[in-house]
Amino acid sequence: MTTGFATGRALRPTTKVLPEHARGHNRSLVLQTLYRIGTLSRADIARETGLTRVTVSDLISELMGEGLVIEMGQREDARPGKPATLLDLDRSAFQIVGVDLSEYATFRGALLDLDGHLLDTVSLPLAGSTGDEAAAKVEQIIAELVSRAVRPILGIGVGSPGVVDLNGVVLSAPNLGWTGRDLQGELAARFDLPVVVINDANAATLAEHSFGGATGDMMLVKIGHGVGAGLLLGGTPLFGSRFAAGEIGHVMVGTDGGATCVCGKVGCLETWLATPRLDAALAAATSDIQKEQILWEAGERLGIALAPVVGALDLAEIVLSGPTELLDGTLARAAIETLRARTMPEFHGNLELRMTGLGEDIVLRGAAVMVLSGQLGVS
Amino acid sequence: MTTGFATGRALRPTTKVLPEHARGHNRSLVLQTLYRIGTLSRADIARETGLTRVTVSDLISELMGEGLVIEMGQREDARPGKPATLLDLDRSAFQIVGVDLSEYATFRGALLDLDGHLLDTVSLPLAGSTGDEAAAKVEQIIAELVSRAVRPILGIGVGSPGVVDLNGVVLSAPNLGWTGRDLQGELAARFDLPVVVINDANAATLAEHSFGGATGDMMLVKIGHGVGAGLLLGGTPLFGSRFAAGEIGHVMVGTDGGATCVCGKVGCLETWLATPRLDAALAAATSDIQKEQILWEAGERLGIALAPVVGALDLAEIVLSGPTELLDGTLARAAIETLRARTMPEFHGNLELRMTGLGEDIVLRGAAVMVLSGQLGVS
DNA sequence: CATGTTTGTTAGTAAACCTTACGAACTAAT
DNA sequence: ATTAGTTCGTAAGGTTTACTAACAAACATG
Incomplete structure (x- = not known):
């Protein structure tokens, strides 16, 4: 918007900026471009970044000196002009x-x-x-x-x-x-x-941001022995004022009671969603219908808890991470349906909820x- | 934190940076310093910003040329050395x-x-x-x-x-x-x-950030004919993926019903908090105790809605804006008590909730x- | 009164990117 | 085959930026 230094609309510059900082920034920009797009020529990078070919050449020679970037031979396709020398990150260099x-x-x-x-x-x-x-x-x-x-x-x-x-x-x-x-x-x-x-x-x-294809503002809910979350807003992770952002496991959900939690409260999100609790409830169930109900209610509670967060943050995407057999199905369906029912479709109808594709890694x-x-x- | 270019831990540089951008940044830094602290000498600014006196002098002469900064005479106090020439923003220049x-x-x-x-x-x-x-x-x-x-x-x-x-x-x-x-x-x-x-x-x-003394991550809830909110995270306002961040008025609160909202849902935050609804409920009340109960429940509902947001974002502060006679008192007390009861004190015990001091302006x-x-x- | 301190400026340097220009290597049209 | 046009990468030189070093001015202190 304004300077390009601060994200979003700049507020309160806090540190001085020297030319060498600009250099480091542009260096990362070149690396980033190669990392994202893959094999490119110097001229391609110049077009992509807005830097001149001269500057790109200079940065590339620096990066090649460090062994981070390697030449991959000439471009094959038949075009007028001198053939381009292709470059790429040496993805096995480190x-x-x-x-x-x-x-x-x-x-x-x-x-x-x-x-x-x-x-x-x-x-x-x-x-x-x-x-x-x-x-x-x-x-x-x-x-x-x-x-x-x-x-x-x-x-x-x-x-x-x-x-x-x-x-x-x-x-x-x-x-x-x-x-x-x-x-x-x-x-x-x-x-x-x-x-x-x-x-x-x-x-x-x-990881979801870099490899899972998450695009806009996103919340990842990690369900396992406990329940935690991470937020990515405007491309930046949120840490919170005491570094406790995402600690939603012990937030009470709903106004109709629930099970008692280890923390002493009643109806914490974890009492519905933590895998030990879910597994135990499912094991005690006597019919498939009952199991479905358990999973549905868990998803519903997740939706109830997240609805205010979706409303406040205008999230584009919610990603679940955890045991697929528990989360991917009834539970996820219940969560997104509940979310849609409890928020404004005009604002948040584009919200998506899905499992991560990255599994346990x-x-x-x-x-x-x-x-x-x-x-x-x-x- | 790191470079000063990107906020937080840098992720994905996206635009090139030229020396002139650095200039603009440092220019703003000098202005910001004067704006915040007030009357300072060139040497003071240099110490404060980390820039050299030479650079500061240069930037100041540019700013004086634009009429943004003026000299205020010499510093009075008795110290060794050449007396400092004091500067300030010309706060009535524009x-x-x-x-x-x-x-x-x-x-x-x-x-x-x-x-x-x-x-x-x-x-x-x-x-x-x-x-x-x-x-x-x-x-x-x-x-x-x-x-x-x-x-x-x-x-x-x-x-x-x-x-x-x-x-x-x-x-x-x-x-x-x-x-x-x-x-x-x-x-x-x-x-x-x-x-x-x-x-x-x-x-x-x-406004609350600049003039109201809000320090860390903050949410401002604006209650009037409708209910809306704004978020400031890491010093930057949050706009959301569809620019609808803060639209919490039509998020359902609780799992025990409520009044029907104009949007068609039941128990939206606005049905409890919007001033027309509150005024009407208070007018219909037959006793002071009943009025207190109405205000308490409104605050309670606000707390219920905000608890997941506080947990997810690890907010430091929640600020209320709206009619003081409605918000400042029972309602605010109920909100903070409910918030504390529904979140983890270990993480979010430092949370504060207060009325804005900026009133209707x-x-x-x-x-x-x-x-x-x-x-x-x-x- | 000499000494030390602080301020603000001048002069020169280093780093960064830019513009301009050019040779190399290719395609396409004549 | 030759010419014209295109594209790539590099070289040379210029501009902007902030830095270091050095200095004069103006003050306090012993």
Whole structure:
């Protein structure tokens, strides 16, 4: 709109800007263009970015010097003019370590390439570990992956449950017994590599944004042992004023009671949707019809809880992540129907709700996105 | 946080950046510093912004050439060294036209100075006008204010009800009979001045941010003939994927029925909170206790509706705007108590809820903020 | 009164991108 | 076959930006 520096309508510039910052920005812009579109010539990039061919050439030679970009030979098609030299990101130049601490009983890790594809995976049973012991297992997984890497490692991304601040300090993760633990700092010191620690649901949201085809403002609801969410608004993840954005598991739903929650309240979203509760309810059901009813009510409650959020944020998309057999079907249908019934179709009729297509690797891939974004300005 | 170019953790650079953009950014930074802190010397600004004295001197001379900044004489206090030449924004150098179309029966307009103080006001009964007739009244108000201005006009800001896109096109404002009306374009053509048209609740949110002392992520709920809201997240207003963010008036609240709404649904937030409904209910009440109950339930419903939003966004603050006699008291108390009861105190216990201190001028002042932000990069 | 401090300016440098121009390599029309 | 036109990448030179270094002016202090 105005300067291009701040997103949206600029409000309150806060830091000075030097020419070198512009350079870094344009460098990322070139990388981003290659990352998104794929093989391009220098002239293509110039047209795409608005920079001149001269500037692009200069940036490309810098990037080729770092081994990030490689020439792919000449373009084949028959056109007038000098044939273009094609370029692309060297997508196997680096590898990324991604770690997912969000599953209840297992830590998972993977090596990924710059496209976010899993190359190798490792998992380690948590076996009830908490505190230092759990942290040691995180280090163990990463050490194993680092030793298996066959390329330089771009960085380490970790998706952790709980509340994580912008410096990667896990402020609170009850299941792992962490409070104010500087996991990012510890890992950075141990491995001497760039490290990013981020909330698991936020990681999943980023993965959906980069690989799942989410376009506009989106909320990802991650349903597992607990219920959490991540938000992507205007292309930027939302962290919240205390880094607790997306913590909707213990919000009360409806005005007609419900089951008692571990938190002491009645009718929290988790009492309807957390998988242990759902599994138990389904196991106790005596007929398929009853099971359908359980799933329908769970979806309905999700819709009731999200309706005000959809109204307030004017979301374009809601994505569910979790066990497909529970979520994808009656539950999702109930959720979207309830949402449509409880909001204004004139404003929010375009809302869509779907399962993620990224399956169980969503947090691993989201952690990789954080590394890509932090190190290359690409995602 | 990182570069200063993108807000938050940078994701996806999208536009090129030239040195001249950096210049504009730093120029705004200097203006912003003067605007916020007030009288400062060049050296003070340099320390505050991180720019060098040389650069600041250069920017200041440019700004003085435009008449935006003036010298205020020398600093009086006794210190070693050459006495500092004090500078300030010339806060009476320009005037701003602000217009508020959000009241049910009246259009209001005002001349404001750069500090957002009202210098002169005009109002015009709407008298049921819609469509072109209503638009003509907007022009009439602005023309009157332009003729009364005794300084150059920096720009025109308009807060309109309904859904307004980023180009100031009123996509939908039922009360005024506008659909897809390019009000911003019409006014810019008519007055040959910078014009910004923005949703009324968003304008109010900006005013609260700039003048009301709102600090972190905030939601402003504007209660009047309808119920709308504006959100400020990470210092940036949220517009939503279809520019309908904040449209919470017709979200259903609770799972126990309620009154039938004009929209056809049952138990919309407006059925509890819109002032006509509240006034009617209070008028029909036969005792003070009953009136208290009505207000309490209204606040309770607001809390029920906002709890999921607070949980999802981790808001720091909720601000109410509207008739003080209705909102400030039982209703607000009920809302915050309900919010606290329905969310997690560990995450959201710091949440505050209060009335705005800006009264009925909040939209006018917010419209002025848009002009300030757009023209000077200041707010 | 000499010394040290602070302010604002002047002069020169480095970095970034731009415009202009050109050779290389191709297609298409004559 | 030759000419004209197109496209690509690079080179040279210019502009803008903010920086560092240095300095004079103007003050306080011992």
